[in-house]
Amino acid sequence: MSQAATTRTPEIIAPPRRHRADQPTESSPFQGVRLTTTLVVAIITVFTLLGAGRLDLGPLEARLGMASGERIGPFGLVYGAWEPGLLPARLVPSQLWAWFYGGVTATAASVRWPEAIAAALIALVASRRVGAVLGNRAAILAALTTAGTVAMIDRSAAGLGLLDGAIAWLVYGVTGSYALMIKPIVPDLNLIAGLGAVLALDRLRSRGPDLAVGLLAGVASLAGGWPMLAVVAVPSFVLGSKEGAKPGRAVVGALAIGLAWSVWAWSTARFEAWAAAVALPLVKGPTWTLALWVLAYALPWSTLAVLPAFRSIRDGWSEEGKTFVLDWLKIVGALALAGTLIPGLGNAARVPILLGLAMASAAGLERVIGDWSSLSKGAKRTFWTATIAGTVGWAALASPIFGYVAAAIGAYRSLAIVLIGVALIAPAVALAGQTKARPILGVLAMVLVCLGLKLAHWGVIVPEWNYRASQGPWGRAIGQWMPRTATLYFINATTFNPGIPDRDRWPADLAFHTGRKVRQIPAPEALDVEPRGRSPHFVLLHPSEFERWPKTAPPIQLVRTLQDRTGEPRVLARTEGPMYPDRRKELGE
DSSP: OOHHHHOOOOOOOOOOOOOOTTSOOTTOTTOSHHHHHHHHHHHHIIIIITTTTOSOOOHHHHHHHHHHTSOOOSSEEETTEEETTOOHHHHHHHHHHIIIIITTSOOTHHHHHHHHHHHHHHHHHHHHHHHHHHOHHHHHHHHHHHHTSHHHHHOOHHHHHHHHHHHHHHHHHHHOOOHHHHSOOOOOOOHHHHHHHHHHHHHHHHHOSOHHHHHHHHHHHHHHOTHHHHHHHHHHHHHOOOTTOOHHHHHHHHHHHHHHHHHHHHHHSOHHHHHHHHHGGGGGOOOTTHHHHHHHHTTTTGGGGGGGGSHHHHTTSOHHHHHHHHHHHHHHHHHHHHHHHSTTOHHHHHHHHHHHHHHHHHHHHHHHHHOGGGSOHHHHHHHHHHHHHHHHHHHHHHHHHHHHHHHHOGGGHHHHHHHHHHHHHHHHHHHHHHHHTOHHHHHHHHHHHHHHHHHHIIIIIHHHIIIIISSHHHHHHHHTTSOTTOEEEEEOHHHHOTTSOGGGSOOHHHHHHTTSEEEEESSGGGGGGSOOTTSOOEEEEOHHHHHTOOTTSOOEEEEEEEEOTTSOEEEEEEESSOSSOOOHHHHTO
16 A cells, blocks of 8 residues: 555544524524523513612502501401402512511512512513524513513503503593593502413413413412403413313312312401402403503503514414414403403403513514515514604603703703603614614614613602602601501591591501501591500591590590691591600510
8 A cells, every 4th residue: 555545634523513594693692592591681670670669659559568567368458457359369479578678567669579570570481482482582572572661660550550541531532431531440460460370371372271270370360369260261262272181170270279268268257358359350340441551551562563464574483483473462362352341351461461462572573683684565664663653752752751850850850861862862773774774773772762761760750759649758757756666547537527528538558658557447436445555546637537536535635737748637646645655664674
């Protein structure tokens, strides 16, 4: 053999690499599980957890706040009586938070933080599910379209209720009907119950009804009542049957949890409380504004949920991706119809509908960013119309509002100028993206709108609500005249003095923000049977009640005369006895 034949040149053999068209390239900014996870966590933290506990409670949440400082039961305790509308699965997280962080009494954070954590978990579920079928980029977009909505940023019944008020005025202006103004629809997002419903629906969609679906629906019903069971049951008719599904086990699981709670309620409270909890959703009536509410509070992304209607958008998805998105759109349609027509189902359907729209928007945006050139003209035109309209609408709304804020309130001037700047930059970015045919700029413009909404809520709306609109300052002004362990009593105004109108009743949020336990009694004489402890009884009264205090009741003396936000006087009085009893002998000092 020749020298050339026997001498071998060493070779470097590279391992084989598989190149797939559906995998991102190495230069893609969306590649990598770590980067995806980091971005998803950052998005969810900014939009749902930043400043989560700062907002004072409104009237609806205040009842939950008062119950969070009481003992655990099948219902919440408000004013010392069972509240059928507060169920244990929604109440226990707030009670645990109050126990660990509330100190002597519960704070607003005991209500706000569990709801914020539930919102973060819902956004995380959306991100993981969309990412599993459409990739890492879609996971990031799903976190953005879920957590970056108005509903998830605000989360309060007071803030979200402004939409129904605006819709009521709109209906009155168009039709002349007072119906929605006389009986407003107060939205209760109830994210804890919504989280249970979302998990149940996700498993129902992927595996069909089984024991786990029934148990998850049952847990959701312990936070939101039996309508949560209907929210899971209604979509099962439009999704169709799955191989291996066991609907009987789902029914058994849900009934087992409902029966266990009922036995607990029957053994702890009166039967009437259980019956009131079961019947309560039926008295709310149909939610005629549900579709408008969901579209408005899923902004700024809800307008992009129409993208999957275009075939060029759907053609780029895998079969699994198509099934996933279309199933969730079926769920959205079924719940929107049922929530509008069936009494009591409107509030329960809000969170799943919001989630379905968010995931549909994320799936459409994934195609817009990933393969713009293959989209139809209709899909491209819809995308640019939605992004430009959204950014221009936010600029038109934010510029005059925050211009006034900058001029009138010096404390917010710097922040208001930033908000105006961001609001004006967003439509410029969207228009530049349309001119250059770069859809990523359109998405970036919508992100700027989300950041503007969050910054406005966190930096302006929350402090303004806390210091001007909420009952917090008035309640804390009352509480400062009482020992921290004292209990505040007030008389049922209708029982004690039928001449006092209902507006003079002390609202729940005022009672909560006193930072003291609050009890309602039917008559002044009932103070004699209340446990006294070491401090006198404190009573919040209308001036006429104080002047006409009956001689048959325990004598009281004036502590302080205060005013409410309208200038009407309130009287804080107490029974006789030392405000701070001498405990030196007891402590050995």
